[in-house]
Amino acid sequence: xxxxxxxxxxxxxxxxxxxxxxxxxxxxxxxxxxxxxxxxxxxxxxxxxxxxxxxxxxxxxxxxxxxxxxxxxxxxxxxxxxxxxxxxxxxxxxxxxxxxxxxxxxxxxxxxxxxxxxxxxxxxxxxxxxxxxxxxxxxxxxxxxxxxxxxxxxxxxxxxxxxxxxxxxxxxxxxxxxxxxxxxxxxxxxxxxxxxxxxxxxxxxxxxxxxxxxxxxxxxxxxxxxxxxxxxxxxxxxxxxxxxxxxxxxxxxxxxxxxxxxxxxxxxxxxxxxxxxxxxxxxxxxxxxxxxxxxxxxxxxxxxxxxxxxxxxxxxxxxxxxxxxxxxxxxxxxxxxxxxxxxxxxxxxxxxxxxxxxxxxxxxxxxxxxxxxxx
Amino acid sequence: xxxxxxxxxxxxxxxxxxxxxxxxxxxxxxxxxxxxxxxxxxxxxxxxxxxxxxxxxxxxxxxxxxxxxxxxxxxxxxxxxxxxxxxxxxxxxxxxxxxxxxxxxxxxxxxxxxxxxxxxxxxxxxxxxxxxxxxxxxxxxxxxxxxxxxxxxxxxxxxxxxxxxxxxxxxxxxxxxxxxxxxxxxxxxxxxxxxxxxxxxxxxxxxxxxxxxxxxxxxxxxxxxxxxxxxxxxxxxxxxxxxxxxxxxxxxxxxxxxxxxxxxxxxxxxxxxxxxxxxxxxxxxxxxxxxxxxxxxxxxxxxxxxxxxxxxxxxxxxxxxxxxxxxxxxxxxxxxxxxxxxxxxxxxxxxxxxxxxxxxxxxxxxxxxxxxxxx
Numbered sequence: 143x144x145x146x147x148x149x150x151x152x153x154x155x156x157x158x159x160x161x162x163x164x165x166x167x168x169x170x171x172x173x174x175x176x177x178x179x180x181x182x183x184x185x186x187x188x189x190x191x192x193x194x195x196x197x198x199x200x201x202x203x204x205x206x207x208x209x210x211x212x213x214x215x216x217x218x219x220x221x222x223x224x225x226x227x228x229x230x231x232x233x234x235x236x237x238x239x240x241x242x243x244x245x246x247x248x249x250x251x252x253x254x255x256x257x258x259x260x261x262x263x264x265x266x267x268x269x270x271x272x273x274x275x276x277x278x279x280x281x282x283x284x285x286x287x288x289x290x291x292x293x294x295x296x297x298x299x300x301x302x303x304x305x306x307x308x309x310x311x312x313x314x315x316x317x318x319x320x321x322x323x324x325x326x327x328x329x330x331x332x333x334x335x336x337x338x339x340x341x342x343x344x345x346x347x348x349x350x351x352x353x354x355x356x357x358x359x360x361x362x363x364x365x366x367x368x369x370x371x372x373x374x375x376x377x378x379x380x381x382x383x384x385x386x387x388x389x390x391x392x393x394x395x396x397x398x399x400x401x402x403x404x405x406x407x408x409x410x411x412x413x414x415x416x417x418x419x420x421x422x423x424x425x426x427x428x429x430x431x432x433x434x435x436x437x438x439x440x441x442x443x444x445x446x447x448x449x450x451x452x453x454x455x456x457x458x459x460x461x462x463x464x465x466x467x468x469x470x471x472x473x474x475x476x477x478x479x480x481x482x483x484x485x486x487x488x489x490x491x492x493x494x495x496x497x498x499x500x501x502x503x504x505x506x507x508x509x510x511x512x513x514x515x516x517x
Numbered sequence: 518x519x520x521x522x523x524x525x526x527x528x529x530x531x532x533x534x535x536x537x538x539x540x541x542x543x544x545x546x547x548x549x550x551x552x553x554x555x556x557x558x559x560x561x562x563x564x565x566x567x568x569x570x571x572x573x574x575x576x577x578x579x580x581x582x583x584x585x586x587x588x589x590x591x592x593x594x595x596x597x598x599x600x601x602x603x604x605x606x607x608x609x610x611x612x613x614x615x616x617x618x619x620x621x622x623x624x625x626x627x628x629x630x631x632x633x634x635x636x637x638x639x640x641x642x643x644x645x646x647x648x649x650x651x652x653x654x655x656x657x658x659x660x661x662x663x664x665x666x667x668x669x670x671x672x673x674x675x676x677x678x679x680x681x682x683x684x685x686x687x688x689x690x691x692x693x694x695x696x697x698x699x700x701x702x703x704x705x706x707x708x709x710x711x712x713x714x715x716x717x718x719x720x721x722x723x724x725x726x727x728x729x730x731x732x733x734x735x736x737x738x739x740x741x742x743x744x745x746x747x748x749x750x751x752x753x754x755x756x757x758x759x760x761x762x763x764x765x766x767x768x769x770x771x772x773x774x775x776x777x778x779x780x781x782x783x784x785x786x787x788x789x790x791x792x793x794x795x796x797x798x799x800x801x802x803x804x805x806x807x808x809x810x811x812x813x814x815x816x817x818x819x820x821x822x823x824x825x826x827x828x829x830x831x832x833x834x835x836x837x838x839x840x841x842x843x844x845x846x847x848x849x850x851x852x853x854x855x856x857x858x859x860x861x862x863x864x865x866x867x868x869x870x871x872x873x874x875x876x877x878x879x880x881x882x883x884x885x886x887x888x889x890x891x892x
Contacts (some may be wrong), residue, residue, distance in 0.1 A: 385808065406706055
């Protein structure tokens with residue numbers, strides 16, 4: 143359903159890069175395709191382009207709907223559109239499915255040209271750096287020399303940050319929301335349990351489940367359930383579900399007793415029905431590996447010294463996956479480098495998922511920042 | 518290995534209750550057995566008995582070692598012994614494996630007298646209330662009319678609390694550490710994911726895995742990995758593991774990259790090798806169900822009004838599973854009832870697991886409280 147200030151019906155497009163891409167792992171992709179969408183119009187000066195990067199389970203479908211599926215609203219539709227905080231009357235906005243994704247870009251679901259079979263587990267692990275390198279080729283093809291801004295939440299924010307490091311002259315503003323400069327041990331631990339759930343599912347078959355005509359749904363389901371716990375705040379879970387029972391009394395069985403159990407099972411089942419397990423595994427590794435300070439003996443300020451962009455960093459008070467303290471690490475490292483940085487710590491009870499919601503205060507500060515970007 | 522102030526070599530004992538036990542679920546157990554250990558000596562007045570209740574994966578083996586396995590140290594050996602905070606020169610201490618456990622008490626591993634086969638999934642779900650009812654029969658058999666104290670951490674603390682409600686005249690002191698008056702939605706959510714990991718393991722066979730000659734190790738392993746994340750604090754995980762790599766560089770595979778992954782896999786594998794899946798499942802349900810305020814429309818003070826004991830409540834600053842706020846709920850409800858309650862909020866970086874450690878400040882305040890108990 144499109145609303146008054148929606149970008150309306152959109153159509154995904156496809157970009158093919160014929161040149162081989164050497165990945166951070168050393169593996170080489172012999173060309174690749176990226177699926178993307180655009181909203182708004184590139185101006186004559188080509189100065190109003192904004193890239194929106196997706197997080198773990200997101201896609202290129204950032205805003206609007208599809209003609210053949212009007213209920214499929216883009217994941218950041220509340221933010222992107224005419225008159226919305228990321229205003230498509232001003233900006234030319236691009237959403238792209240990352241390399242290794244499962245929404246149409248080259249990834250584990252694609253055919254391996256060397257074997258004529260689906261890549262599956264043979265698709266090489268890609269990193270945040272690789273995603274940005276692939277996105278840069280799309281920018282080249284679209285004639286976008288410099289992004290007015292690169293925006294993202296969570297893992298998307300890491301890509302925005304990486305843009306400022308890999309291509310300091312091609313990005314004017316980094317907007318990184320609910321993000322972190324690297325995962326903590328606890329973050330990695332949650333990812334590892336999710337991975338083990340998938341890897342140990344008997345239907346995983348070493349990642350070549352397609353050849354066996356199955357999908358490791360049990361593992362994907364558990365992975366998503368674990369994820370969901372970390373996306374919500376403790377307080378919000380209590381508000382949303384508390385100890386509310388599905389039935390009037392305890393069942394003394396392993397059926398659903400509490401509403402929160404029903405919610406998690408539903409989210410897990412839904413996700414396992416459409417998301418690719420190899421993409422999920424690989425994306426958690428991209429998260430784990432991202433650490434621009436690694437080559438600087440852990441000195442984030444040293445790592446960020448080469449960035450030239452201006453920054454908008456935002457975090458949410460109840461986000462315990464990427465807490466405000468993690469965003470402040472980025473802010474402090476930028477200040478050490480005397481970079482221009484705006485920081486908003488937003489009081490919102492929705493935990494990590496807040497970045498996807500249209501909290502009034504959050505959208506107001508983001509709107510204000512984006513309005514001030516010259517195009 | 519026994520140290521100077523160890524209770525030394527101990528021998529588990531077995532208590533059999535022939536009378537049927539009606540459980541909270543309505544199911545009836547036709548008699549049952551409990552395995553227990555004792556340390557110290559019951560005094561002539563029978564006034565120095567202390568019950569130690571175990572948490573999710575604990576057992577009756579609280580202190581000391583076994584003659585045939587000198588490395589098997591009791592789980593709270595640092596607390597219980599001659600001259601230790603719970604001094605066995607003063608107290609007669611009892612550890613008991615709860616009903617439904619897998620360390621020798623009647624439970625899913627026992628033979629169902631009605632079928633002559635192992636109970637497995639047919640063992641009825643037991644609650645904290647049922648555990649306390651069974652413990653009371655053991656107390657009767659030992660001639661213990663009144664406990665000087667009932668002690669426990671986490672789920673063990675819930676049992677101590679329940680003693681004061683079910684048998685207000687049979688307990689003089691409740692010592693509940695790192696506990697909560699009920700689980701939060703997030704607590705239940707973590708339990709539910711652990712349960713789903715086990716229930717969806719193809720080797721679970723509806724809980725009758727023994728008949729199939731298998732064990733749902735994959736599920737148990739995941740359940741334990743999830744648990745371990747919640748037992749440690751974020752800070753402690755960062756101190757203990759940080760982003761330390763197992764090898765010098767990223768492996769670009771799903772082998773172990775980070776030490777924290779290795780730790781979790783090890784803990785999961787170890788646990789899956791000895792713990793019973795049906796006991797694990799049932800124990801998480803006992804945790805979920807415990808909620809003394811449920812029958813009082815959520816009014817905890819109303820629920821605790823019938824308690825007559827004195828209370829010592831302790832929590833740990835970095836425990837995010839059962840945070841200090843959860844302990845304070847108990848304290849406030851007791852104060853509303855004008856009950857005597859001492860509360861210690863201990864600054865310790867080890868998260869929920871702090872209750873098992875011998876943090877000097879923690880042990881000092883606990884010692885002081887226990888020293889003041891008249892026997």
